[in-house]
Amino acid sequence: MADAIAVLNAGSSSLKFSLFGIVGGALELTARGQAEGLYTSPRFVARDRDGKILDAKDWGDGVKLGHEGALYYLFSHADLGDQRLIGVGHRVVHGGLMFDRSVRIDASVLAALEKYVPLAPLHQPHNLASIRALLISAPQLPQVACFDTAFHRDQPEVEQAFALPRAITEKGVRRYGFHGLSYEYITQVLSVCDRRAAQGKTVIMHLGNGASMCAVANGRSVASTMGFTAVDGLPMGTRCGALDSGVLLYLMDELGMDARAIEDTLYRQSGLLGVSGISSDMRVLEASTEPGAKAAIDLFIHRIGRELGGLAAALGGLDAMVFTAGIGENSAMLRERVCRAAGWLGVELDLEANHAGGPRISTAESRVAVWVIPTNEELMIAQHTRAVLAGDQVTMAMAADVNPGLQ
Ligand code: AMP
Numbered sequence: 001m002a003d004a005i006a007v008l009n010a011g012s013s014s015l016k017f018s019l020f021g022i023v024g025g026a027l028e029l030t031a032r033g034q035a036e037g038l039y040t041s042p043r044f045v046a047r048d049r050d051g052k053i054l055d056a057k058d059w060g061d062g063v064k065l066g067h068e069g070a071l072y073y074l075f076s077h078a079d080l081g082d083q084r085l086i087g088v089g090h091r092v093v094h095g096g097l098m099f100d101r102s103v104r105i106d107a108s109v110l111a112a113l114e115k116y117v118p119l120a121p122l123h124q125p126h127n128l129a130s131i132r133a134l135l136i137s138a139p140q141l142p143q144v145a146c147f148d149t150a151f152h153r154d155q156p157e158v159e160q161a162f163a164l165p166r167a168i169t170e171k172g173v174r175r176y177g178f179h180g181l182s183y184e185y186i187t188q189v190l191s192v193c194d195r196r197a198a199q200g201k202t203v204i205m206h207l208g209n210g211a212s213m214c215a216v217a218n219g220r221s222v223a224s225t226m227g228f229t230a231v232d233g234l235p236m237g238t239r240c241g242a243l244d245s246g247v248l249l250y251l252m253d254e255l256g257m258d259a260r261a262i263e264d265t266l267y268r269q270s271g272l273l274g275v276s277g278i279s280s281d282m283r284v285l286e287a288s289t290e291p292g293a294k295a296a297i298d299l300f301i302h303r304i305g306r307e308l309g310g311l312a313a314a315l316g317g318l319d320a321m322v323f324t325a326g327i328g329e330n331s332a333m334l335r336e337r338v339c340r341a342a343g344w345l346g347v348e349l350d351l352e353a354n355h356a357g358g359p360r361i362s363t364a365e366s367r368v369a370v371w372v373i374p375t376n377e378e379l380m381i382a383q384h385t386r387a388v389l390a391g392d393q394v395t396m397a398m399a400a401d402v403n404p405g406l407q
Contacts, residue, residue, distance in 0.1 A: 004030065004083035007381045008071075009091040010126040013038045015070045017046075020382040021083050027382050030083065035070035044073060067126060068133040075138065087142040089385030090131055091181065091377065093123040093230070095147030096172060102150065102384035105131055105143040113145065119172060120229065122267065144385040151180030152214075152221045159223045159314070175232075177224035179206045181377040183214045186322050188380075189373050191219070193359065197320030197369055203311045205304065206375065207334070208325030209237040209280065213304070215311035223314035225307050231266055234303050235296075237280035240270035241303060272296045282327045282334070301334065305341040318345050320369040323358075329374050335361065339370060 002021050009016040018032040031054060033046030042065035045056045055077055059065055065073070090105075094116040103109055110131060117124045134143055160174045183204050191198040202216045211234040215223040225233025225242075235241040243266070251257045257265070265274075273280035276296035278288055285293040312318040321342070323335050332355050339349040339361075346367030354361040358372030 001082050001084050003086045005382045005385050006085060006088045007091075007378045007385070008088060008130050009378070009381075010067055010130040012122065012126055013040070015067060015074070015130065017074060018378040018382070019083075020379070022086075022386065027379060027386065029379075030081075032378070035065070035074070038065050038067060038070055040064075042070065044070070046074075067129040068137075071130060071133050072137065085141065087144060087385050087389045088134060089144045089146055089381040090127060091148070091381055092127045092131075092145040093148045093178065094120040094176070095145070095149045095153075096176075097153075099145070099147050100150050100153035102144055102146040102388050104388050105135070105145050107135070109145065110135065119176075123230070142389055144388045146181060146381045146384045148178040148180045149176045151184045152177030152224055155221055155223065162228070173228060175224075175227035177212075177214065177221065178226045178230045179210070179212050179214070179224075180221070181380045182206050182324065182375040183216065183221060183224075185376050185380040186324055186373055187216055187219045190320070190322070190371070193373075194320060194369055194371065197322075197371070200319030201312075201315040201317045202320040202322065203308055203315070203318065204322045204324065205308075205328050205338075206325045207234075207304070207323065207328035207331075210239070211236045211241075211300075211325070211327070213307050213311055215315045217315055223311055225311075234307060235275070235300055236271045238268045238271045238273045240266045240274070272300060275299055282331055286331065286333060297334070301337050301341065304338050308338070308342055308345070312345055318368050320371065321347065322371045322373050323361075324373050324375040329357075329372060332357070335370075335372070342368070 002023060004019055004021045007018040007020065014034055014036045015038065016034040019030050020027040021030045029049045031046055031048055033044070035042060035044040037043055041061045042059040042063055043057070046054045048054055092113060096116045096119065098112055110128065113128055131143055131145070134141060155177065161169060162174060164173060183206065186204050187198065190202065199218050203213055204216060205213045210230060212224060212226040213234065214221055227233070231239045233241050248262060251262050271280060272282065272285060276285055276292040278290055278293055279285060285297055323329065327334055335354055336349060336351070339347050347370060348363040348366035349370065350361055350363045360369065360371055362368065362370035
């Protein structure tokens with residue numbers, strides 16, 4: 001009987017899962033799926049790796065299934081075939097200053113992670129709800145927390161600090177950076193497909209509904225666009241990105257908005273959606289002829305270009321760029337415009353390769369190598385979980401699992 005690892009990614013009203021079998025020492029995806037609308041109209045679907053539906057259920061409107069109910073359904077219905085579940089890896093958005101690597105969860109780790117809820121109130125409570133529910137319903141099942149912040153923990157102090165009074169900094173108000181599991185995965189793939197980039201100065205652009213960029217030197221994060229929260233940096237689907245903090249005072253003093261109204265505006269009504277007035281979905285904006293759609297795309301690309309310059313400065317040069325996540329992997333138009341704007345850094349785009357989706361989309365002469373690499377945060381979590389359960393150090397040795405098929 002083969003061992004298997006489940007990966008859970010809990011959002012505010014959803015629970016995504018993947019199941020990885022350990023086959024011949026390597027991790028292989030065997031099933032994935034999600035439960036959505038957990039507090040309004042829950043629906044569940046699980047598919048095998050070829051997309052065939054294994055199980056689907058709709059609870060109907062007005063049902064509050066919650067994270068606990070979804071977990072119970074998932075684990076009581078999961079058909080593992082001839083696989084034995086040896087552990088569960090959770091995506092946990094915030095590991096604060098304490099956790100610079102993945103960790104086996106027990107009551108004391110859970111208590112430490114609760115302290116970071118105020119630092120990530122929109123994500124952390126849901127991540128922890130799933131952990132808590134499993135600790136109660138399956139206390140014998142090993143659980144591992146894998147953090148979006150851990151990859152950035154070693155950034156230089158000047159990158160992590162805000163220019164705020166020390167007493168506020170000491171409360172944990174500093175730049176943490178997020179999307180770390182995605183960046184770590186990409187650095188692993190680079191170590192297989194482009195050694196120069198892996199050992200050099202690379203900017204990775206995770207451009208999805210959430211969007212951020214990270215400067216990586218010799219495989220380590222040195223700067224990132226997201227800071228204290230996941231609303232900083234680039235404009236995103238519905239998040240505003242970097243904002244003059246004076247705007248917050250204006251919203252409070254002149255528009256009479258309270259904290260919750262501001263939160264709703266900055267996290268859910270801004271970004272591509274707010275600027276376009278049409279949609280947060282890049283596919284819809286690309287297909288639209290409305291001026292608002294063009295304005296949103298122009299702003300997104302402009303900010304990517306500005307951040308790229310800043311991150312190249314933090315690195316002191318640039319050897320490679322990587323596009324990843326929904327927009328980065330799929331929008332040839334956006335990649336082309338970002339690369340054209342980055343011509344001053346030595347980027348030369350191969351138009352044909354870009355339209356074909358890569359993986360390498362720069363010309364042979366380009367000083368900067370440009371790649372399109374699909375991210376795989378779930379595999380990263382499964383790798384970490386396996387390594388923690390085996391008592392190993394989580395190291396780049398895990399690159400052995402990566403089979404990017406890029407060469
Ligand atoms: P993610 O959060 O990584 O799933 O990415 C979601 C984003 O990717 C959404 O804005 C989608 O519009 C965008 N996206 C997905 N497919 C495409 C595509 N073919 N062209 C442009 N954008 C896309």
